[in-house]
Amino acid sequence: MTVLHINRAGAASTVQDSGRIGTLQLGLPPSGAMDHPALVSGQHLLGHTQDEAAIEMAYANTEVTPGSSCLIAVTGAPVSLWVDGAPACDTEVLKIGAGQRVSIKARSHGVYSYLHVSGGIATPAVFDSRSTSVREGIGGLAGTYLRDGDQLPIGSANSDVIASIASLPLPESAPTLMLRFVPGFQYELLTEQAMSSLLESEFKVTSRANRMGVALSGDPVNTGVTSLLSEATCYGAIQLPGDGNPIVLLNDRQTVGGYPKPGAVIRSDCRRLAQARPGQRVRFAPCTPQEADRIAWLEQHYLETRLR
Amino acid sequence: MFEIGPAGECGIRLVFSGEPHEALTSKLLSIQHSARQRFGTELIDSVVGYTTLTLFFEPHNIERDRATAWLQESAGADTDEAFLAQLAARPVVVLPVWYHPSVAPDLEWLAEENALSVDTVIDLHSDPTYFAYATGFAPGFCYLGTTSPKLAVPRLATPRSEVSAGSVALADQQTAVYPGPSPGGWRLIGSCPLRLFNLKASPPALLTIGDSVRFEPVSESEFRALGGSV
Structure with a gap:
């Protein structure tokens, strides 16, 4: 299985998908992406179903390196993006070679950005969801925030990528x-x-x-x-x-x-x-x-x- | 007496007036059970509280009038006898407890505060069979009632920042076991060596709403043999 190396995790990055259903009476919150439409648009850009998980980054300050070549897309709060130090377009699907460094930094508005990798983040599902719930210590890699040096398993990629079109923008901010x-x-x-x-x-x-x-x-x-x-x-x-x-x-x-x-x-x-x-x-x-x-x-x- | 209203854009909430009681909880559980059968996958989740039942429907697929009418009818009807029989047939869950100051920082304090001996506190707590009224706070946490008025104590003004897993606790006239280490403001009188919540078990929670629960005093060696540690 291919992996995604987390060189720098950032302050509060977690694995998230659409969240859990049917666990409320147990006391487990649904979790899932804070900006669900941003998650869905990224899934769509990479030809994923609605099951694939992404990395949710709060005030993104993250660097990753894929173990083998893959496609990535970033959605949600706008970010600046570099591949091996060279600026890259943050609203397109990008092809990243094995060993390349992808750096992602938050810009001036929004909070949650989503890093999607072709094949999806393939950490084990708990109650049918890969979403991390930090308080309950479940989901994601170890039920907690991503840490520097983590290696995330990546699912096998679906080849028919929809298009390298712009991702869904955040709604304009109002005063x-x-x-x-x-x-x-x-x-x-x-x-x-x-x-x-x-x-x-x-x-x-x-x-x-x-x-x-x-x-x-x-x-x-x-x-x-x-x-x-x-x-x-x-x-x-x-x-x-x-x-x-x-x-x-x-x-x-x-x-x-x-x-x-x-x-x-x-x-x-x-x-x-x-x-x-x-x-x-x-x-x-x-x-x-x-x-x-x-x-x-x-x-x-x-x-x-x-x-x- | 009951009312039905929205719980956000995808939820419908049924609330009964008055104090919680076993028969009401049973009724709410029975309606929850029927709702799952009636609405199938349209119903994505539901929660029974002390006097409430909240149904959550699939967004874009909620037929509020139909669901409200159904809930109105169910709330007004008698509780399903077959469901009550199923509830009554559930075995009493017995929770072993080591009541000892080394695992229960409030045991001696509570005895003194309520002018009882420690042995009487233990007897009063382990005599009754309790009813599980609600879940929440943390996965596996279950609110059990009703404890003897002689054991009634207020919560701590400042909650402890960490209560260890298995702590058996009292507050007002309720009792509970903390499933995992967490902050907590209840008074601690013992420790239960069993795991209250285990993701690998099915079902993952040892206690669920509608259960009957009894506490059984055990010795330190029994506590340790059952997996307990200090």
Whole structure:
């Protein structure tokens, strides 16, 4: 089996695919790529199915060397790319020879970039997924972040690469990111004051942002609700801890929780939030589940059109 | 009394009002079981909490009105007798526990705090058969209730940064075993030598919601023979 040598892993690089399903009651989060459309577009560029895993790099600062020649593509947050020290195009599929060094560095916007290698990262699947869940110590190479010197197994490559076209760009960043959410859970329990803090004030992404969730700061949303019986969280759930600063729960979230939640951010906005850097301003706006469906459908359609 | 509402764009949440109780948990488990059969692969996941059942559907494929109507009907109906019989037929899970200060930093403190002897604490904890109300916190962690009011203790104000795997713990009127090393704010009164969560086992979790669970005091040598270590 061919391998990918990780010369330099970077701060928080993990193996990710689309994540696990059916493990919530066990207490295992779904994990999976924080920017799922970016994962899918990379899979598509290399002619992969939706099962192949990639390397997710947060604020990429990574160098790899393949043991045998392969194709690579980088998607998600834009990066600068060098092959054996020479600048290369970061939006095309590149052919890399055995022993060549591929260096990847984050640029000025976005957080998560994905390095796809033809054949996919072939670490063992746990509950049908190769995704790493660091807190639970499962998936990836050893249930943890990639480390310098790691050697990742690569699957056998599929020869019919779709095209060397540009990868799907990140949605343009806006001065204020709108987080549309479906109200639910304890929404009805919010006081008028808490409701106006949530809906009318602006929040900022803090540095407490990772694969578990993104903590925001701003006008505190004090619910007055102290303890709730533990219940399921969900992707995008807006959790309101005692200090009133909302935390939006993402892929590696705790599967149950006892903090009040006024609703959950829709998936396409969760992806944008995951890619937002600290300091990004955000606002919340309620939407109906039907509106959420429509937005999801349009984004799916856009992705498919781009990749056709 | 119950309500049904969204849990994000792909989820539907059923919540009953009032306090948790065994019959409610059984009912929620029964509806979860029927939902898996009814919706098949459209239903990608589901979670029973203390008084809630949350169903998660495949994005782009969720028929909210149909699922809500089905959930409305199921929540209003009597719990399926056959399912209740299956639950009742599950064997009681017996967890061996070495109750000793060397593995239980709060055992003597708790006895003193609640004006009991250590032996009485052990008796009060190991007498009842508990019911598993909820899972969560960490894989393999199961909330068991209800403990004797004589054992009731508040959580630690500042959680310990590391509780060792197997620690048997109390908080309010709940008890649990920590499956792996983790931070924790519950009071530690013993240690269980069994593995609560093992990915190589099927099923991976030793305890699951709806189980009946009993603790059995063991000696240090039995604890060690069962794989326990200090």
